[in-house]
Amino acid sequence: MGRTPSKPGAKPDFGHSPETLAFWRQQIRSALNSGATTPFYLFSAEPVAEVLAGLDALELARPVVHWLSTKTQPLPALLNWWRRQGRPAEVVSELEFRQVAEAGFETGSILVNGPAKHAWLPALSRPGLRVNFDSLRELTELLPLARRDRWRVGLRLCTSEEYDPESPEFPTQFGLTPEEAGQAVRRLKRVGLPIETLHVHLRTQVASADCYGRALSEVATFSEANGLLPRYLDVGGGWPARHTLGRGGRRLDAGFSAAAFALAVRQAMKRFPTVEALWMENGRHVAAGSGVLVITVLDVKERRGLRQLICDGGRTLNALVSVWEQHELLPLEHRSGAEGLTAVYGPTCMAFDQLGRRAMPRSIRPGDRLIWFDAGAYHLPWETRFSHDLAEVWWQEGQELGRVRARSTRAE
Ligand SMILES: Cc1ncc(COP(=O)(O)O)c(C=O)c1O
Numbered sequence: 001m002g003r004t005p006s007k008p009g010a011k012p013d014f015g016h017s018p019e020t021l022a023f024w025r026q027q028i029r030s031a032l033n034s035g036a037t038t039p040f041y042l043f044s045a046e047p048v049a050e051v052l053a054g055l056d057a058l059e060l061a062r063p064v065v066h067w068l069s070t071k072t073q074p075l076p077a078l079l080n081w082w083r084r085q086g087r088p089a090e091v092v093s094e095l096e097f098r099q100v101a102e103a104g105f106e107t108g109s110i111l112v113n114g115p116a117k118h119a120w121l122p123a124l125s126r127p128g129l130r131v132n133f134d135s136l137r138e139l140t141e142l143l144p145l146a147r148r149d150r151w152r153v154g155l156r157l158c159t160s161e162e163y164d165p166e167s168p169e170f171p172t173q174f175g176l177t178p179e180e181a182g183q184a185v186r187r188l189k190r191v192g193l194p195i196e197t198l199h200v201h202l203r204t205q206v207a208s209a210d211c212y213g214r215a216l217s218e219v220a221t222f223s224e225a226n227g228l229l230p231r232y233l234d235v236g237g238g239w240p241a242r243h244t245l246g247r248g249g250r251r252l253d254a255g256f257s258a259a260a261f262a263l264a265v266r267q268a269m270k271r272f273p274t275v276e277a278l279w280m281e282n283g284r285h286v287a288a289g290s291g292v293l294v295i296t297v298l299d300v301k302e303r304r305g306l307r308q309l310i311c312d313g314g315r316t317l318n319a320l321v322s323v324w325e326q327h328e329l330l331p332l333e334h335r336s337g338a339e340g341l342t343a344v345y346g347p348t349c350m351a352f353d354q355l356g357r358r359a360m361p362r363s364i365r366p367g368d369r370l371i372w373f374d375a376g377a378y379h380l381p382w383e384t385r386f387s388h389d390l391a392e393v394w395w396q397e398g399q400e401l402g403r404v405r406a407r408s409t410r411a412e
Pocket of ligand 1 (some may be wrong): 041069072113114150154201203204205238239281282283285
């Protein structure tokens with residue numbers, strides 16, 4: 001009964017350099033030697049520094065400020081590292097706000113974004129906070145506080161380039177339409193609060209840089225029509241993760257050109273003479289490569305031509321993004337010889353709990369460790385406790401390597 005699985009096809013190409021693979025293997029071995037037990041995440045500052053250096057080398061006509069997208073990787077060790085680099089952080093929830101405040105970010109280095117923040121921000125307001133308004137209701141509810149504490153405010157605009165990626169005919173729920181934003185401008189003018197920032201965030205895994213140019217052109221038209229003199233242009237995040245494939249097998253960054261992005265921004269900047277700095281809030285592009293998930297094969301089955309590896313970590317617990325992304329998945333131990341179509345599962349009782357299905361060496365056996373690469377974005381925030389505890393977390397920075405989160409137990 002049932003269908004026979006297809007034969008192993010061409011191996012997906014994730015495009016990692018041999019040095020990157022060797023770096024992670026070495027760090028994982030060190031963590032194991034220091035007592036790490038699977039499943040565990042291992043994160044490092046070095047890949048983040050490398051991506052930021054690439055972004056900083058772009059010529060974007062104005063100085064660029066990179067805001068840490070805290071929701072992408074809310075890891076205290078990363079927050080501390082980021083702050084020590086003199087870089088600021090963007091938050092969209094009370095939890096994130098408290099995390100960055102605890103990590104020592106000063107008020108001027110915290111940017112509050114996201115919808116419905118009138119529900120939680122009043123309790124945390126402080127003088128000089130940077131806040132991008134997302135709706136007219138938010139503005140109504142928060143305006144007295146904004147005036148009292150002289151917030152440095154911005155508007156998130158919903159341009160026609162922002163839509164639900166799964167149903168492109170529908171807009172997202174974020175930001176203000178041009179009509180709403182026009183009303184917001186008038187209300188802020190009446191109370192004498194200058195609009196310092198104009199903000200867009202198009203969506204995630206943006207496939208081509210062209211849409212940034214079109215969105216910024218809409219923002220410029222709005223700004224000119226309303227006589228605004230913005231100091232900052234916040235283009236949000238959305239750059240695709242590197243070394244990651246969509247379910248169809250294509251690299252998610254295959255059609256995204258950093259040079260085309262830079263050109264679009266340089267063009268757009270001609271219409272923003274008062275803008276002093278460009279703000280970016282890339283999440284997955286910056287953080288995805290900064291971590292791996294390490295799991296152990298617990299059991300091996302074979303049925304209807306499919307080899308099945310059942311492991312102590314997987315999609316349900318640690319890697320929800322495997323629903324829509326394919327990541328490199330390699331054994332830590334050297335395993336060679338004939339390959340067969342292999343599915344890698346987590347330990348939960350969910351058929352859904354599958355990290356990937358592709359050709360892998362048939363010599364992989366129980367006790368082997370597998371590495372799921374590029375686990376630095378949206379893994380920690382989406383991990384679950386489904387039937388199991390949360391995984392250990394390890395952090396590497398320079399010569400330092402240590403456990404920064406123990407395996408948590410149900411009682412916690
Ligand atoms: C306002 C804002 N900025 C930045 C990001 C980071 O997005 P990405 O990881 O796609 O770069 C998000 C993600 O949802 C967001 O909502």
